[in-house]
Amino acid sequence: MEFLQGQRLETTLAVAAAVVAVAAGSAYLFLRSRKPRGCLDPENFKEFKLVEKRQLSHNVAKFKFALPTPTSVLGLPIGQHISCRGQDASGEEVIKPYTPTTLDSDVGSFELVIKMYPQGRMSHHFREMKVGDYMSVKGPKGRFKYLPGQVRALGMVAGGSGITPMFQVTRAILENPKDNTKVHLIYANVTYEDILLKEELDGMAKNYPDRFKIYYVLNQPPEVWDGGVGFVSKEMIQTHCPAPAADIQVLRCGPPPMNKAMAAHLDDLGYTKEMQFQF
The missing domain is CATH 3.40.50.80 (Nucleotide-binding domain of ferredoxin-NADP reductase (FNR) module)
Structure with a gap:
């Protein structure tokens, strides 16, 4: 009798272990397949920290902004843009659309390549930005929608x-x-x-x-x-x-x-x- 009870216990434990393994595997696959949630808000501006500013020419610079975590994605559909908010030389609020050059495969940050015009209102804001400053961003915006293979x-x-x-x-x-x-x-x-x-x-x-x-x-x-x-x-x-x-x-x-x-x-x-x- 004790032998049979021991067998039942071993069988129960084996089944339980198998169930746990299957559940853990399913959870792992689900987390891997689930698309990360983007950091953008289409209704409200959010702040992103400038972590790198690299001058490419006399009036063009690349701006790199950090996302909340090293694995965060911006969440911008292909071909759409964001709205950036800043201040012009008079201190007036200005909002202008920009398209990042990065994709959601570039985790942890996003980049903007900005051409700064002498009289540009938002150009002034970008010229004045220093590493450590924050940019107010809202999005995604835009009508363009792209699916792989939708055109030849x-x-x-x-x-x-x-x-x-x-x-x-x-x-x-x-x-x-x-x-x-x-x-x-x-x-x-x-x-x-x-x-x-x-x-x-x-x-x-x-x-x-x-x-x-x-x-x-x-x-x-x-x-x-x-x-x-x-x-x-x-x-x-x-x-x-x-x-x-x-x-x-x-x-x-x-x-x-x-x-x-x-x-x-x-x-x-x-x-x-x-x-x-x-x-």
């Missing part, structure tokens, strides 16, 4: 700091091995020195030659230059963007006059409204 190819026409949403979308596509979308980018600036993120863009073109093509256009090019010259033309779009089709989309982002001109070019070339998106 993306055309992009960007001007100046309008490169940031294009860069973010391109990074997300290229770093996803399951996304075969091809990206064709036309990037326009005034001078060579105005080109933002050039090292990163050239790196992506080199690492993903079959999936990413970039064509630079300069209004005032250097003496030795193999890119486009002047303003982005219909001919440039025809040559360097995917032709109009139901399974392509062309994104544009730049100064208002450029956006207006590009919309007219795309209309003339036969791109329907459904094929176009303006950030």
